Amino acid sequence: KQEVTQIPAALSVPEGENLVLNCSFTDSAIYNLQWFRQDPGKGLTSLLLIQSSQREQTSGRLNASLDKSSGRSTLYIAASQPGDSATYLCAVHNDMRFGAGTRLTVKP
Amino acid sequence: EAQVTQNPRYLITVTGKKLTVTCSQNMNHEYMSWYRQDPGLGLRQIYYSMNVEVTDKGDVPEGYKVSRKEKRNFPLILESPSPNQTSLYFCASTKRPPGQLITDTQYFGPGTRLTVL
Numbered sequence: 001k002q003e004v005t006q007i008p009a010a011l012s013v014p015e016g017e018n019l020v021l022n023c024s025f026t027d028s029a030i031y032n033l034q035w036f037r038q039d040p041g042k043g044l045t046s047l048l049l050i051q052s053s054q055r056e057q058t059s060g061r062l063n064a065s066l067d068k069s070s071g072r073s074t075l076y077i078a079a080s081q082p083g084d085s086a087t088y089l090c091a092v093h094n095d096m097r098f099g100a101g102t103r104l105t106v107k108p
Numbered sequence: 109e110a111q112v113t114q115n116p117r118y119l120i121t122v123t124g125k126k127l128t129v130t131c132s133q134n135m136n137h138e139y140m141s142w143y144r145q146d147p148g149l150g151l152r153q154i155y156y157s158m159n160v161e162v163t164d165k166g167d168v169p170e171g172y173k174v175s176r177k178e179k180r181n182f183p184l185i186l187e188s189p190s191p192n193q194t195s196l197y198f199c200a201s202t203k204r205p206p207g208q209l210i211t212d213t214q215y216f217g218p219g220t221r222l223t224v225l
Contacts, residue, residue, distance in 0.1 A: 004150075032211045043112075043198060044216040051210060089150065091214070093206040096141065096166075100150035 002027045004092055006099035013080055014107050021075040021102045023090035028068045032093035035064050035075050037086045038101065044089065048075070080106045110135045114199050114217035121189055122225050129184045129220050131199030137215075139205040140182040141166065142174065144195040145219075151198065157182055158205055189224040196221050 003026045013019055023033070031052040036044040048057040048064040050073070056065040061078040073090055089101040112133045121127055133140065141156035143166075153166030157176040171193055173185040182201075186193060199217040204210075 031208060032206070034214065036216075041219075043218045044200075044214075046213045046215070049211070049213050091151075093211050096153055096156075096206050096214075098143075098151040100148060 002030075002092055002095060002097045004090060004097045004099040006088075006090060006102050008102060009100065010103040010105070012105040012107065015080060015082060017080050017106075018076070018078050019080055019104075021077070021088050021104070023073040023075070023099055025071050025073075025092050025097075027094075028071045030068060030092045030094050033064075033066050033073050034091045034093060035062075035073075036089045036091065038089060039086050047088075077104075080104075082106050082108050110215065112199055112201055112215050112217040114197075114220050116220060117218060118221050120223045120225065123190055124188050127186050127189060127222075129186075129197060129199075129222070131182045131184065131217060132180050133182075133199075133201040133215070134180065135201065135203070135215065136179065137201035137203050138179070139203070140176070140199065140201045142172070142182070142184045143198045143200065144168065144193075145198060146195050154184070154197075189222075191224050194222060194224050 034049045035047040050066040063076040066073045087101040087103045091098045115130045142154040143151040145151045152168045155174040157163045197220045200214045202214045203212040
């Protein structure tokens with residue numbers, strides 16, 4: 001059974017810092033992986049979807065990479081801003097398994 | 109605007125009183141699913157539907173029912189709610205089912221916060 005882990009559970013950084021969020025999964029035979037953002041009391045918003053044939057995806061200040069052989073994905077946020085404060089979740093698409101998320105706080 | 113809607117957004121009820129949470133999508137998606145989110149546990153899939161009249165259990169289906177009579181709607185039914193079903197519930201949809209080489213973005217509803225007393 002696929003298990004998805006996100007470490008750390010919470011992260012606090014000063015504004016402007018570049019940061020990396022981690023997502024690891026136990027079964028490397030995955031197809032696709034998706035990163036989401038969740039604001040308090042709100043639903044999930046899709047950030048990036050990495051297809052099986054891709055190694056990374058970029059959108060603005062966000063870059064997500066996928067290394068299936070090592071069972072890892074990372075979400076890189078450049079020049080963080082207070083508006084980036086949210087919980088970030090990764091999901092493995094084979095059977096839609098989610099990590100518990102990393103709660104990010106960017107301090108002004 | 110492409111969206112997934114859920115109703116109600118907030119619900120407080122008592123043990124044993126049947127309730128239904130509605131979910132509707134306007135994107136003509138085939139695949140729909142329900143999740144519950146609990147602190148420290150992340151999202152867990154309750155039920156999913158590949159298409160009209162095709163539903164299947166997810167990881168935590170006990171105590172829940174679903175139906176898919178129309179493509180756009182996928183209601184979640186709690187026949188006899190219990191306090192351990194207090195949670196935040198999300199409905200989601202995507203064009204094609206996950207688990208394929210090429211997949212699509214999942215769209216999520218805004219969530220329904222359910223409290224069972």
